[in-house]
Amino acid sequence: MVGMDSAHARLLAEDLAEGGPSDARLRIRIGVPALEALQRGDAAPARRALRGSTDDPTATLARLFVLGDAMPAASAADALPRLGLTGAEQMGVLSRRDGLVVPLVAIRPHQFDEQPGWIASDLDELAGVFPLRADHVLGVGGAGRTLSAMLPPSGSGRALDLGCGCGVIALHLRRRGYHVVATDISERALWFTRLNAELNGLGGIDTRLGSLFEPVAGERFDLIASNPPFVITPRTDGVPQYEYRDAGATGDALMAQVVGQVAAHLAPGGSARLLGNWEDAPGVPGLERVRGWTAGLGAWVVEREHLDPVRYAELWVRDGGTRPGTAEHQALMDAWLDDFSVRKVDGIGMGWVVLADIPGLARFERVPQHVDTAHLGSHIAEVLATAERLAGLDDARIAASVLQVAGDVTEARHHLPGAEAPSVLELRQGGGLARTEDVDPALAALVGACDGDLPVGVLIDAIAELLEADAEALRQDLLPRVRELLLTGMLRFP
Template sequence: MDLTPARALATDLAAAPFTDAALKARCGDAAFAALTRADAVPARRMLERRGDDPVAVLARLFVCGDAVPAASVAAALSSTGLEGAERAGVLVRDGETVRAALAIRPHVFSDGADGWIVSDLDELAGVFPLRPDHVLGVGGAGRTLVAMLPESGTGAALDLGCGCGLIAFELRRRGFSVVATDISERAAAFTRLGAELNGLDRIDVRVGDLFAPVHDERFAFIASNPPFVITPRSADVPAYEYRDGGRAGDALMADVVTSLRAHLESGGRAALLGNWEDRDGLAGLDRVRSWTQGIGAWVIEREHLDPVRYAELWVRDGGMRPGTPAHDALLTAWLDDFEARGVTGIGMGWVQLTEGSALARFERVAQAVDHGPLAAHLDAAWETDRVLAGLDDDALDAAVMQVAADVTEARHHLPGAESPSVIELRQGGGLARVLEVDPALAALVGASDGDLPVGVLIGAIAGLLEVDADALSDDLRPRVRELLFTGQLAIADGPRG
């Protein structure tokens, strides 16, 4: 793949302008939404009516995977030219028509800037089953990991298993210099081309397995959407590079997590997506706990699937259609593998690690979460963990609290009852937690308006409830610490007497 024409190609894409907004304007809301569901038919109908409009031509070529008249493509890529685009490896000519050799799709980065992501053509373009070295574009997992990245940073960052380069591009845009690695030569080539198209320097792309390309290097931040899919080790089961790391069960995930510490700077952080098995009577989260000894860990299981549902998910992900012999054979192979190894369930979620922290938090958070403000929430939680580590009980009692603006209280009464049977604190942002509390904690949160210290409030509440103040303090302090970590309370001021 010749990168020399990449800047001219970027000029043509920008001039069209080949952006999400422009594509949506040509397709209409409903057809554009269908594209996100891998259905190109509605968009194709609208784009064909646009004739030689550059956005329509480029979308038909690089999004829908259509054969497009060569003259139309030459006009849309006037700076690059058809020969330049061929040298770059992005299209192939077939007589009077042109087809894309890969997908180039508009993307809006988290800072609002327009750009492009290079990947392989997929089911949206009618490609199935996928090739074993398929390079995935932007999907739900990638968007989730983007939301987990720090809002800004300096120093070196590692994108482990870079795929199409989305995470590397986001890390660079947030201020890091980036090393991006992948075992796939094809993924590395796509990441290099994507970096050129988006005008991003200081992204060093290397090929190799896991940490091999960076064996003696340390980073301020490591991000990874590794090939964590649990796949039967059978010659009859396709091994897709973008999702299958070639290990049995969740061994690849264990390798990544246990190896990370050696590559983090002091105070460095990591964010990963992953899957883990419930196996031989041991819950997956407990198995992950054993992988994180010696490093601060916050692991969130977002979803839990039984073996049948998990197998169905990934067989279909490879383009196999239910009811076909190929689909049924693969599903059987997955279920045989799970049964043979004693797997009863599979957890899917997030792993966050911080070198130098003592945090050990393993939880299930299944509710829907707004990814927009997630990065700020996660950054604040890790900072709060650092503060809490140096905050003894006396300092906590002297601290003044402020309830977060997104926290509301819900009280549930049985018909005719004077007192509530259930009191809940509901978090509007963050991880959208709903916490059932007792009257004492509800009173403390309700009175946390940035005025009086925690110790004074607990004393007053103990008097109102006619309970021992010391016993109430012992009960409430750890729960106040929990509310601080989860972002439902914040320290509003320094200690007061």
């Protein structure tokens, strides 16, 4: 890889600002359905719409850097008036061949919250490149999008992006106000991170080469974010070791290492947001194994999906670009399934890990329902703040608190046909993690009465009288569930 110099990168940024294939420009050139297909990983409708365009700089840059097509040198020169083809070659984003230019990297639009920007990465399946090279540097995928949604909406102090790849997480952190250290074991990944910082006009990202926490030994951070190379991969000859997803450990040992080392690198009051995969061991569900890795930190671990070994193997064999029906696909599936079978793994969890030094925070749960990630980062921040507050409140103080039901909570009542009384009562959360909580009439009445006026204990006493129940017993029953509703954001401190 040729060295990246800032002067050329800034010229490229200017050319992209003028004619680059932003979402807004692509929407006009190729239409919304083709743009959505592109975002789903299908380039065919976009290629069809742009075929034959050689004199429109946006179409030229889209064909080159979004779709990975070779283009006539004259069109590319027109589309890059400041950088020029020589500059583009020098910085390693294009090469010239027989009157054509061939892209060496992908450069695609990326939305930084409200702000449009660019992310450069290696050319991939969307650009017709498969199988991927072992040192492939990933663009923005589903996992990167999820982790960026999990980040706090704003922050200050120091943040670490461990395993930064193209740098998308580091850039989001920098935009949100952190001073960022971005680490990776791949020099090539750090090159992309620096390039992307330049393309998006962001300073303040310190890139460091090295494995896991080695480049930040002895340092502490207010936020640690990582989409680490967590993919469980068989250690069998012939199985490619993709740097972008696999650090060479057996099973989920890499995940255990990352989670276990967070405590030593968190500043007081800091938190970590990680993505990961974990295996069920015989008799021990994966979530319980993650509990064992957290080294005394408060933890909120959310298993979003749980796959059997076949589904897990299919997912990652295909992710590397190997198609079913080929001998290579069979060999890789055999290797994955042999590995799980030998190690007696019959399920794999995939999800999020949030860590913070909060006593008593220990949630290990499955959340399979659809979650709108638009406000996920602020929801996580609210959950951590509530957990911290709850850690200092015993039941008597919760009973003395005045609470409010959150504005996004609705109550659903299900009746058996013809029955007057509901047989099922549910509270449903519109935002947060879109939870549904089964409640009984006493809790439903309490939540309904939480309007910021009377303390919880007074409300429970009134409900006990109404239901002719023992007030103390009702407190003992309801207060832990009030705690739970506070933590999940269904109830709030005003």
